[in-house]
Structure formats: C-alpha cells, structure tokens
Amino acid sequence: MRRTPLRRLAAIALTAVTAIGGLVAVQSPAAAVSPGFDHTIYWNDVLLKTYRAVGGPPTVLARAGAMMHLAMWDATASLSGTQSAYLGKVSRLPNWSYDLDMNVDAAAVKVLRAVFPTRDFTADYQGARVFPPIGEPGPEGWSTSVGDGTAQNMINARANDGSGNNTAYTPTIAAGQWRPTEAGTVAASPNWGRVTPFALTSSSQFRPSLPGGFTTITSMLTSSTYATQVNEVRNYGGSTSTLRTADQTQAAFFWANDLNGTYKPPGQLFEHTQIIAKAKGTAATSRLFALVAMAMADASIAAWDAKYETTIDLWRPDTAIEEPQSDGNAATTPNKAWEPLSTAADGTHFSPNFPAYISGHATFAGAWAGVMKRFYGTDAVTFTATTEDPKASGVQRTFTSFSAAANENALSRLWLGVHYRWDADAGLATGDAVANRVFSNYLR
Numbered sequence: 001m002r003r004t005p006l007r008r009l010a011a012i013a014l015t016a017v018t019a020i021g022g023l024v025a026v027q028s029p030a031a032a033v034s035p036g037f038d039h040t041i042y043w044n045d046v047l048l049k050t051y052r053a054v055g056g057p058p059t060v061l062a063r064a065g066a067m068m069h070l071a072m073w074d075a076t077a078s079l080s081g082t083q084s085a086y087l088g089k090v091s092r093l094p095n096w097s098y099d100l101d102m103n104v105d106a107a108a109v110k111v112l113r114a115v116f117p118t119r120d121f122t123a124d125y126q127g128a129r130v131f132p133p134i135g136e137p138g139p140e141g142w143s144t145s146v147g148d149g150t151a152q153n154m155i156n157a158r159a160n161d162g163s164g165n166n167t168a169y170t171p172t173i174a175a176g177q178w179r180p181t182e183a184g185t186v187a188a189s190p191n192w193g194r195v196t197p198f199a200l201t202s203s204s205q206f207r208p209s210l211p212g213g214f215t216t217i218t219s220m221l222t223s224s225t226y227a228t229q230v231n232e233v234r235n236y237g238g239s240t241s242t243l244r245t246a247d248q249t250q251a252a253f254f255w256a257n258d259l260n261g262t263y264k265p266p267g268q269l270f271e272h273t274q275i276i277a278k279a280k281g282t283a284a285t286s287r288l289f290a291l292v293a294m295a296m297a298d299a300s301i302a303a304w305d306a307k308y309e310t311t312i313d314l315w316r317p318d319t320a321i322e323e324p325q326s327d328g329n330a331a332t333t334p335n336k337a338w339e340p341l342s343t344a345a346d347g348t349h350f351s352p353n354f355p356a357y358i359s360g361h362a363t364f365a366g367a368w369a370g371v372m373k374r375f376y377g378t379d380a381v382t383f384t385a386t387t388e389d390p391k392a393s394g395v396q397r398t399f400t401s402f403s404a405a406a407n408e409n410a411l412s413r414l415w416l417g418v419h420y421r422w423d424a425d426a427g428l429a430t431g432d433a434v435a436n437r438v439f440s441n442y443l444r
Contacts, residue, residue: 039101039128040072040285041277043108044270046124048263050116052388055260058360059189059300062266063163064115066198066297067154071107073290073443074150079103083287084444086294087157090149095140099133104286106147114155158196165191169308175326176217178313178355185353193305197298199438203305206433208426210312211357217312218328227331229420230324233317237417239339239349244415251408252341252415253391255361258352259345262388265361266296269368272385272405276372279383287443291371295438299367299431300360306430307355314357316340317417318349340417343391351418359419359427362410366431367438369406374439379403406431 047068051061070086078089079100092098109125133142169190171179180186193203200206212229214220236244237252244252257268273292277285307313318340324332339349354360373379384398385405399405410424 037128038285039104039108040069040289041274042128043068043072043105044274044289046108046112046121048267048270050112050119051263051267052261053119054116055264057188057192057354058265058364059192059195059304060163061264062293062297062300062364063158063195064112065266065270066293067115067158068108068111069286069290069293070198071111071147071151071154072104073286074153075103075107075147076100076286077443078146078150084442085150086290086442087150087153090146090153093140093143093145095138096143096145097133097135097138097141098143098146099135101128102133102142103144103147103150105129106144107151108147110148110151111154114151161196162191162194165194167191171313174217175323175328176221176312176315176320178315179319180353181316181318181351182353187308188353189304190308190354192301193307193309195301195304197301198294199442200298200302200434203301204309205437206302206430207306207310208358208430210310211314211420211422211426220312221327222329224331226327227329229422230317230320230332233414233417233420234321234335234338237317237340237414239341239343239417241341244341248412248415249341250392250395251397251412252417253343253389254385254387254395254397255409255412256342256389256391256416257387258342259390261345262390265364266300268387269296269364272383273368273372275385276376276381276383280376280381288371288375290443291375291438292368294442295367295371295431295435296364298434298438299363302430302434303358303360303363303427304354306358306426307360312357313355314420314423316351316356317420318351342416342418345390349417356419357423357426358430359410359413359423361413362406362419362424362427363431363434365406365409366428367435368431369402370432370435371439372402374435 047065074085074087077083077085079098105128109121112121169187173179197203212220212225220226257264277288282288321338322336325334340351342350344350379401382400384396386396406428410428413419413424414421
C-alpha cells in the first residue's frame with residue numbers, strides 16, 4: 001500500500017521523527033539543534049559517554065568506535081560526495097527525499113544499539129534531530145534508508161570478525177612470561193590479535209620484532225639490554241620513586257585513563273581529535289573521525305597480536321622486579337616491596353591485565369598521531385589536551401605537535417611503572433605504520 005505523501009512540512013513546525021524500516025514517521029514537535037551543529041562530534045560524544053558507562057578493555061571500545069564512525073562515513077559518501085566509501089555506497093529509494101544529517105544519525109544509532117544492546121540510545125537519537133530538513137520532501141517523504149543500510153552493512157561485515165572469541169588464556173610461571181599481577185584477574189582480550197582488521201591485510205602485518213630483537217626468552221632475560229629496560233622502569237616508575245620528576249608524575253596519570261568510569265585511552269584520543277577539529281574549524285569531521293577510529297581499532301589488533309601471538313608474552317615490570325632472581329640476570333636485583341605508580345580507585349597499585357610488549361597506549365598514540373599529521377599535512381600543530389583520569393583531575397597539557405603528544409603518551413607508561421621503554425618505542429612505530437596504511441588506502 002502506498003504511504004500517504006508528505007508533500008510539505010509546515011515551516012513553523014519543528015518535528016521529531018522515528019525511523020521505521022529506513023522511512024520516517026512524523027511525531028510531536030521538538031526543538032531543533034543549533035546552527036552549525038556537528039553530527040560527527042555529537043555522536044563521538046555519545047560514544048565517549050558509552051565508554052564511561054560500560055568500561056572494559058580498550059580493544060572492544062576501539063572496535064565500536066570504528067564501526068560507528070565508518071558507518072557514518074559510508075552514509076556521508078553515499079549521499080554527498082565522490083569520495084570512496086569504506087564498505088560501499090547505499091542507493092536511495094525512489095520517490096523519497098534524503099537529508100544527510102538524518103541518515104548519519106540513523107547510521108550512528110543503529111550501530112551503537114547493535115554493539116551495546118543493553119544501552120538505551122533513544123534520548124541521544126532524539127537529541128541529534130534537526131527539523132524540518134532543508135528542501136522539499138519527495139512524494140513519499142523523508143527516508144533514513146541509506147543510513148540504516150550503511151549501519152547494517154557494517155554490522156554484517158563485523159558479525160564474524162573474531163571479536164567474540166572468549167577462549168581462555170592459560171598463563172605460565174616461566175621467567176619472562178606474563179601472568180596476572182593482581183589476585184582474581186584474568187587476561188583481557190587474549191584473542192584480540194586474531195580479530196579481523198579493518199584496514200590491515202592481517203593482524204601481524206606490522207608485527208614488531210620480539211623485545212630487544214632477541215629470538216629467545218632466555219637470550220633476552222640474560223642480556224644487558226634487558227637489565228637496562230628493567231632498571232629504568234624500576235627507578236622511574238615505582239610508587240615511591242625519587243628520580244621521577246613532578247612533571248613526569250603528572251604526565252603518567254594524565255595519560256593513564258585505565259580505570260572504568262573514564263573514557264579509556266581511545267576515548268581520550270577521540271576527545272583530543274575533537275579539540276583540534278574545533279580549534280581548526282575542520283569541515284571534514286566525518287572523514288577525520290572515521291580515519292582516526294579505523295586506525296585505533298587496527299592499532300588495538302596489531303598491539304594485541306604482539307602481546308599474545310608471539311613466543312614472548314612479556315611479563316609486566318612489577319613481576320620482573322619482584323621476581324628477577326628467576327631471570328638469570330645478575331644485573332637485576334630483587335625488590336619484593338616495589339610497586340608501580342599506577343593506582344586503582346581504592347588506592348592500591350596495579351598493572352593492566354595483559355602482557356607488556358607492545359604498549360597499547362603507545363600503539364594507539366602512534367596511530368592517532370600518524371593519522372592527524374597526515375590529515376592536516378603537518379605534524380606541527382599546537383593544542384591543549386585534557387584527561388579524565390581521577391589522579392589528574394582538571395589537568396591540561398599543551399603540545400606543539402601530534403608526535404610530541406604521542407611520545408609523551410608512550411613514555412608515560414614507563415613513568416607509571418607498567419611498561420618498559422621498548423614497549424613504548426615499538427608501540428609508536430607499529431601505530432604509525434597502521435596509520436600510514438589506513439590513510440594511504442582508505443576514504444580517499
């Protein structure tokens with residue numbers, strides 16, 4: 001049966017809508033959002049709010065961000081430009097009119113509902129509405145079928161990507177190999193290195209060499225290089241360190257955001273993307289956030305491949321420092337009282353529950369900086385960044401380049417006492433390689 005045509009919307013009626021199968025049903029009047037409202041940034045804020053509410057490892061959160069922003073990008077590419085889509089463009093239905101913002105909103109909310117099924121995004125969806133749309137509707141009215149289509153394409157594409165693999169990880173007590181450092185914890189995302197990447201040809205495409213370039217764990221543990229790595233974090237990352245400066249301590253907590261209730265490491269970098277996009281008046285926010293999101297999602301896959309899918313699942317510094325008598329290296333002295341600076345909400349000191357090498361923070365940071373400097377055509381952009389870590393509440397830090405921020409992010413993990421320097425260095429390099437792959441091959 002043919003639907004009743006919506007040939008005109010009264011100029012004085014600002015209406016809210018509910019998408020029904022990609023079509024639009026008119027509901028009661030609602031206020032329009034302000035002029036210049038950026039739908040990409042709005043939904044990124046919704047995403048960060050969701051991160052805070054659901055918590056969990058950064059791997060899962062980064063995947064969700066990529067799915068949402070890439071579906072939004074495909075809706076944009078389908079309706080308003082000649083740029084290539086990520087999965088493909090969705091065609092319009094005949095006799096219906098299409099408003100770009102309505103379809104971007106539909107793409108975002110449909111993905112979020114699929115990825116976070118226990119969350120209610122109704123108020124968020126209504127909060128993004130702008131009515132009446134510009135222009136005259138077609139004979140049938142306004143449709144969101146394109147946004148719904150790009151979202152469904154993304155949901156289908158990621159349905160069997162391996163992210164639901166819950167096979168348990170069995171740690172060992174062998175010297176050098178990771179084991180949980182906190183009672184009652186288990187390995188987080190142990191199979192994430194097997195998740196299908198968004199842009200990489202494989203999760204191991206940019207896999208770094210084993211720590212220090214060593215080929216066996218014994219040769220690594222007994223080397224002077226390993227002793228240098230351990231003793232540096234012992235000296236600068238301990239809870240009572242006298243060598244770490246006040247600025248390094250501030251930076252350590254500024255970049256942490258490990259605790260549930262914060263927007264986690266991917267969320268912090270999304271927030272910094274917002275700060276820069278707003279300051280520079282960036283128009284192409286849909287493409288920028290899609291590139292950043294895709295790079296961070298693949299950074300998590302590449303980092304977790306290095307953490308779990310190689311012969312060395314490197315133990316955290318607190319294990320190495322408390323139990324170095326088992327490493328066969330005379331240059332590492334045991335200190336059972338040593339604790340990392342990293343602090344949980346209850347004041348106890350802890351290390352994240354996955355292997356050290358490579359650093360996830362550093363890989364995220366390298367991927368983020370790599371996209372940002374390529375997108376803006378320069379690394380030399382000054383910006384002031386923010387944090388949500390409870391130990392750095394209200395702190396802001398200013399950087400003169402994307403790389404400077406990424407480098408500090410990476411080294412902050414050493415000062416926090418949860419990573420070695422080679423974790424940071426390899427993470428940055430891997431992240432930048434991921435960014436180059438993403439930027440050079442997608443959303444052109």
